[in-house]
Amino acid sequence: MSALSDRLRPSSTFSVAEEVAPLLEQVRSDSPLIHCITNAVVTGFTANVLLATGAAPAMVDIVDESGMFAAVASGLLVNLGTPAPEQRAAAREAVAGATEAGTPWVLDPVAIGALPVRTALAHELVAERPSAIRGNASEILALAGISAGGRGVDATDTPDAAADAAASLAERFGSVVAVSGVVDLVTDGERVIRIANGDALLTRVTGGGCALGAVMAAFLGVARGTSVSTLTAVAAASLFYTVVAEQAATQAAGPGTFAVALLDALSSTTAEHIVRAARVEVFVA
Amino acid sequence: MSALSDRLRPSSTFSVAEEVAPLLEQVRSDSPLIHCITNAVVTGFTANVLLATGAAPAMVDIVDESGMFAAVASGLLVNLGTPAPEQRAAAREAVAGATEAGTPWVLDPVAIGALPVRTALAHELVAERPSAIRGNASEILALAGISAGGRGVDATDTPDAAADAAASLAERFGSVVAVSGVVDLVTDGERVIRIANGDALLTRVTGGGCALGAVMAAFLGVARGTSVSTLTAVAAASLFYTVVAEQAATQAAGPGTFAVALLDALSSTTAEHIVRAARVEVFVA
């Protein structure tokens, strides 16, 4: 079988932008409870991104609490940025709880590749079939076993270079895979969505990428039990977040004011604006 | 004996607003050292709130340091938001050190109820008779044994619904109990203070409530050894913080700019403004 990227043809039957409105509205009205197990650097920013979006964040990353909490939460994020021993055990417990209860969950394999503890944990957790996997190209390549990963948290490969690795992960684990970069790529192994929105300032704010994983969990939380696919929810979250980043950049004089403006814009940007600003391409195999 | 809420009558002999000036002035001039054991999401914001108010924050949450530090600090906050094992042990040690030295301390039983580890720890620590307990209505009800708690960090009950639970906790443990909500409620079991100041944006910033617990510890720190009661200091801290939030909201375009403006306003708001803006009712049994 040839690689997915060779078989893709443009599709005009599916508009991600139009899927954003109902999901965003539901996040804002229902305030889904999002369980975050995330790294020590971005906890506050991630919680603020969720609150600004309309969701209710909760960081429950200790043993004997994370499993039961994942079962009652609307969505779960497991981010491996600073996986201390207690948090590793809590992540395993949370994934088991989410799986048992059917809670959608997102795996963010931060900086895997050369670092052995998180790499082993990422391979272990991905086998539990996350609803979605979010990372930069280097991380997705490393998770697919193709590369030793980047030099840390920043991508040294492009999302398109990771397209086949993403599709392979998607097929193998039944996950939607989102690769962040200048153009974001989202795939379920059969369809590929390219989102050209965003702003370089997102890479100058710590947690700019990590927080998107939490927004995906929120969108998955409200999509659960509806006819909206995981692919659609993940792509809609990415589109929402990157268009908001463009809005914020218009108010920013640098990375400090950008991060502040991003939180304001997450709370105020309308679905209508998302539709107008969207630069999305959809391909099918 | 009937519930406290049935026996209350309005009082005009006591003005919380006029008590704010000397306490705020003393925090700003003395810079009391406030020992924080708090959750991983809000550490930075809490420290910044204390610094902006005029206090000196220090996060000392490891075993073999927290006990001795609580003994020399002016005030202590124990917040149970992310109680990892080392932090649980450090919290116990800090409470013992504070009790031995007479350091006033505040317990914030974040998200207790259904989550077993923090719930057990909250019940253990409250028996050590904190100077003050701060929480939302669901948490106060859960600590009083009346409810299984909310779905996490956000309140699903109103402060007034928790008034009798708060009074019961106050009587049982000799603590002043502060219940955060649209109208905040502070009680020592005999008097009830209702503070109608504040802004909904406080609930859209992570740590908006947690940081108030730290401000209470600062006000308790400067009130210690004076004729100012614990009830007065806790209510004055709540009034100060919620009026400042109103000030900040006038400068805010959303949750991002609000959090920034809150820090500015904590540092600049005058006691005279607090008196003018206060919307406080006092009741006695």
Add this chain to the structure above:
Amino acid sequence: MSALSDRLRPSSTFSVAEEVAPLLEQVRSDSPLIHCITNAVVTGFTANVLLATGAAPAMVDIVDESGMFAAVASGLLVNLGTPAPEQRAAAREAVAGATEAGTPWVLDPVAIGALPVRTALAHELVAERPSAIRGNASEILALAGISAGGRGVDATDTPDAAADAAASLAERFGSVVAVSGVVDLVTDGERVIRIANGDALLTRVTGGGCALGAVMAAFLGVARGTSVSTLTAVAAASLFYTVVAEQAATQAAGPGTFAVALLDALSSTTAEHIVRAARVEVFVA
């Protein structure tokens, strides 16, 4: 031998300000990977300061990852603000990895003196000969064995009062020692640089000092393998950071807006402006 401070004479042969330009340009173009092991309060702010400056931060503070990561990073910061057991072990591992690989590293002995766990660790780590040591005067005095330290994270002594202690540490461990205060002092034991730039608002933002240690690691990272001395790189980092703080203060209405403006200014301030604004004195023994 008389104390260093008695033997100093002004020098006009060395301009710190003119050394800033090439180092800053190289940080911005090379984006050196800076390994941070730092306290739980300031992780996000520290990462954002590094990103705004142009470096790539990574917090790797777990056992079995920190040693190998320190070996590939361009620079390492070890800050002892909240040294939980896992982080203590990871710090030892990182220092060993950095030493083996020749990675420059900065030790920030936060609040040492009375607190026994961090004090013992600081004395253990300083014996591994950090490239630079950064602290307030109380911390430097305590590390030199002269004082029991301040009451926590804020200095109760002035940098000039710690000049001889700093020089003694510099000679004993081959480290450049930077003492933060109203006038910063940087010494290698033979030369003393006094930097009068900065703004009091830096002391009202948590991590205002801690993040400077990370910026020093970034400047040391790009200076490595060049003819630029450790003294020059550390002084240039201090000068850059404190002039940027002055720039930020002109945009600030309080500590909230100051922290935001600081991140913007870290990203936009030019080397030319640093030269114009520098208030630096250099002395030689």
